[in-house]
Amino acid sequence: MPVNAGIDYANAQRKYLEARNVDEKIKALEEMIRTLPKHKGTENLLAQLHGRMTKLKTEREKQRKKSRKTFNIRKVGAARVCILGPPNSGKSMLLKKLTGVGTPSECPYSTKKPFIGMMTLSGAQVQMIEIPSSFKPSFLSITRSSNLNICLIDMNKYSRQRKEMKKIIEKEGLKNIIWVGNKNDLIKEKREDMFLISAKTGENIDDLKDIIWKSLKLIRIYTKSINKEKQEKPVVLPEGSRVMDLARNIHEDMIKFFMFARVWGSTKFPGERVGLKYILKDKDIVEIHTK
Ligand SMILES: Nc1nc2c(ncn2[C@@H]2O[C@H](COP(=O)(O)OP(=O)(O)OP(=O)(O)O)[C@@H](O)[C@H]2O)c(=O)[nH]1
Ligand SMILES: [Mg+2]
Incomplete structure (x- = not known):
């Protein structure tokens, strides 16, 4: 039975032949499938086109997986x-x-x-x-x-x-x-x-x-020990960090033994007592008291 595919199909087929990559091929093939008249005489051709589409999609997935490859560089610093x-x-x-x-x-x-x-x-x-x-x-x-x-x-x-x-x-x-x-x-x-x-x-x-x-959007927090000067090097944290983030940054167990912290800088009073949820500000000085 004759296929009689028509001009739209012929155009799509031309695009397919001229396609430079898998994405373009898939797009053109979709158009070929869409524009191909659907009758008894085109059944075989349609099946072939669908088969080709499956192969192309597998190929595209392979390429995408490859492009997701990462180049690992250890993140250091703040x-x-x-x-x-x-x-x-x-x-x-x-x-x-x-x-x-x-x-x-x-x-x-x-x-x-x-x-x-x-x-x-x-x-x-x-x-x-x-x-x-x-x-x-x-x-x-x-x-x-x-x-x-x-x-x-x-x-x-x-x-x-x-x-x-x-x-x-x-x-x-x-x-x-x-x-x-x-x-x-x-x-x-x-x-x-x-x-x-x-x-x-x-x-x-x-x-x-x-x-x-x-x-x-980072903040610098200076820690200090009781009755001592603040540390010279700040702990650098993302904006919006709380005392608990600072404690965790210093030592994993710090939160377990935490009693309260004193803060100089963003609090109303210098050396004010705050809890773990207190939101710190840039250049705050913090003294953590533990059990
Ligand atoms: N006049 C002028 N020349 C510059 C400036 N910055 C870079 N150059 C020159 O531009 C050229 C390229 O500089 P690179 O820093 O190697 O450029 P790049 O973007 O790292 O280049 P690739 O790694 O090769 O892609 C060099 O000859 C530099 O001397 C600038 O601010 N002014
Ligand atoms: Mg360069």
Whole structure:
């Protein structure tokens, strides 16, 4: 029996043949199945198309599993910040400026693997990671555990690079982004949607550090022992943390033996007695009393 598939089917078939990846193939195949006239003469062809669809979906699932592969970097410090951007935008230069390590180079794609540095920010240790511009899925997976992502673009290539990065951000569903425009020493164009810096000259780097600190939403808590001075190094916790979070951070058993805490800073009275549920504020000094 003749198939008489029609023009819509022929168009869908052309799209299928021209498809460059599995997703496009599946889309075109769906259209082929939809537009194929359904009668006795097309039954075999329809079964073949459904069979092809099953194979393609298995293939797509395989590819997705592969892309979910992660690149493990141990999280150290109070927070993790990733720097990502197109090749040559100055990621290594910025990393070096902020942490003292990093290998800037004139050649694009010179950073091949995620590169890690530690930055001391308002007394807190922050792990900074340059994500290579190859944007391999396993490298991008690091951003899932980051507290903040700096999207760095070269202001000389603003339109193209911003578009390119927007696509990646949307595809990855990246959150907590600050858009930073680099090489501002070469171009003096203002952009409302970008924070402008020069990683090379250091222009606006201190302000960028302030922005990073504010965006991380962390608090520094100084602990003290009874009748002693406060510790020099703060315990860094997320905003909204309570005395119980501090206690847990110091020692697992601390909560078991907790009686009360005295707080200097956010309380009405200096050294006021509070319980485990008290919400701490940045720069509070806390003295924990245990049984
Ligand atoms: N004028 C100027 N040049 C910069 C600035 N930041 C980086 N560069 C230069 O831009 C080039 C690329 O810098 P990198 O820091 O290696 O860039 P990247 O984004 O890490 O590049 P890849 O890792 O290769 O993708 C180098 O030649 C840097 O010297 C800047 O603020 N101003
Ligand atoms: Mg680099």
